[in-house]
Amino acid sequence: MNVYDVLKERGYIAQATHEEEIRALLANEKVSFYIGFDPTADSLHVGHFLGMMVMAHMQRAGHRPICLIGGGTGTVGDPSGRTDMRQMLTDDIIEHNCNCFKKQLQRFIEFDEGKALMVNNGDWLRKLNYIEMLRDIGPHFSVNRMLAAECYKQRLEKGLTFLEFNYMIMQAYDFMELNRRYNCKMEMGGDDQWSNIIAGVELLRRKYETPAYGLTFTLLTTSEGKKMGKTAKGALWLDPSKTSPYEFYQYWRNVNDSDVKNCLSLLTFLPMEEVIRLSSLENEQINEAKKVLAYEITKIVHGEEEAAKAQEAAKALFSGQGVLDNAPSLKISAEMLGSRLLDLLVEAKVFASKGEAKRIIQQSGLSLNNEKISDIDRLLTSADFSDGFCMLKKGKKKHYRLTLSNN
RNA sequence: GGGUAGGUGCCCGAGUGGUUAAAGGGAACAGACUGUAAAUCUGUCACCGCGAGGUUACGAUGGUUCGAAUCCAUCCCUGCCCA
Incomplete structure (x- = not known):
């Protein structure tokens, strides 16, 4: 051909x-x-x-x-x-x-x-x-x-x-x-x-x-005509230190239903029959197509190993099965234990400012180990950790695996 | 160089002396609903503070005033018209 x-x-x-x-x-x-x-x-x-x-x-x-x-x-x-x-x-x-x-x-x-x-x-x-x-x-x-x-x-x-x-x-x-x-x-x-x-x-x-x-x-646009590849932080970069493979994977995992076909055919090497088959899946079935899309693009850009890790992490975080090892992680200095969770997270740049952090907590957008945090003065203590880590969720989709470091 | 219209928060855009941290829209963020989707609805959307409140902000710098995004001066930048 x-x-x-x-x-x-x-x-x-x-x-x-x-x-x-x-x-x-x-x-x-x-x-x-x-x-x-x-x-x-x-x-x-x-x-x-x-x-x-x-x-x-x-x-x-x-x-x-x-x-x-x-x-x-x-x-x-x-x-x-x-x-x-x-x-x-x-x-x-x-x-x-x-x-x-x-x-x-x-x-x-x-x-x-x-x-x-x-x-x-x-x-x-x-x-x-x-x-x-x-x-x-x-x-x-x-x-x-x-x-x-x-x-x-x-x-x-x-x-x-x-x-x-x-x-x-x-x-x-x-x-x-x-x-x-x-x-x-x-x-x-x-x-x-x-x-x-x-x-x-x-x-x-x-x-x-x-x-x-x-x-x-063609320029890569959504079905609504907006440019694709924009994240809250700006562009979706190919450099893993600017956009992590996990974030990259998630971006494609979350594209609109109507953009799946376009993305599959433009951004992966899957044969067209497969592209057509996947993109014609309906309702929640189309999630399968999105998983394939995310995996395939991540594989091309970051390699098979990183793609697998990102997929594994997503599975663990969203379906509650599998290991959390590859979830986006955040190191908290051990000596900071006992401080307010809010302050720690601002320090770690999870939140842009204390004001933002408070707002999100007040809007019940933050949870620790699956429990909603409602108290802005909530302290982070060693009791929150088990097996050396605890899980933090900001909003519906942003997960962080907190671990302790000694310095 | 002359004339003229402008430069407002992430973007667009209202505001022409005080109740303006600044209308409205968009984007974004959080919540509800869901399929880690879309649409919709609700809320939030400068910074610090539990709060009262404080601090910084309307191109830049200086000034007038009890008080300025709003008035004055100078400067920088942009559009349009003329040379």
Whole structure:
């Protein structure tokens, strides 16, 4: 089966510059294609993960992914679809973030034997000569056309700086450079990148009359159209120290019924028949599908062992069976015993402030060893511990396994 | 550079001297109902305090006033129009 059809069947594809030609191209030759990742944070998140899934499908089909790290474009910041300007990052932060991205990408894409490439656009963008660059590619861009691009729509109302306006040109330049260096023929990206992608495709076609293609994939949104992968704390990160495998697992375990199918087909490698079977389960049966979904994604992102641990912990916490060893834990210093539970939990960042803690306790949202705490002055004592731990529950779903430490 | 409209809590947005920790909406959080779902309903939603109360907050800094998010000055930032 042609990868194009695989991608289409699984619901990845949003827009393509030349649908039939791309289909034929992917069927007939091994194609080098690229996806760019701008180093806006020190970890990739679920949005990036979707792109990596696309890369993985393409790689499995024999094509060559080029992961482009935006060490150059990251200095400018992509205004696409945004209402405000991105915070300008310092060179040090950008470099650090690039390194973090590199490490994470290596976990998902197979780089051995030239099966994939990882390059940084800082290598060429940062040493460009302004006049030369302008004269080289400037004539191929129409400002009128650029201004009409969908990606600037929001910003034309709120204000767009020249710095950011140039982002599109830099991205187009990247495609040209990758085409020259690695014979890269196609650029892929999230659908919000469509304008930037056609800019590159058109540049190559105009300037060199080279065939170039662009393909965008669906953005990961809920059935209500909201962005997926947002947690109370912010993004759902792929870095286990920023979002623990358990939290990660729980996120997917709790998606809406109506999003199960989409998530299964986009974020796991399960065969489509299985995706369809699971997502057509009804009522509480669909929980089975959610368990599979959570397990599968966690497995891809954090490995089988972590996925199993997360699943085990969830089972112990929510069904009361199995071992609690892998439940999210919290160490309490032994010498703090006898203090107010509330103070300890604020100290441990379970609550953002004492006010919040009190409120939750007053709303009966906190329980210790399955008993609701109603007294805000409740002390935590050794009597609460058995077998060296006690279980704390905040709200309906947040569990902590408290253990004692000696320092 | 000139004119003009603005900068309010996580976001949007009302408020133009005192009863305003600041309407309303959204998000979020807790509870009920459930399937670790959705929808719905109820409550909460700056910080400290058991409480009375206190502290900090409406772009920044200074000032007027018994009292300012609201008035004045200077500065910074943004939109629009003109050059």
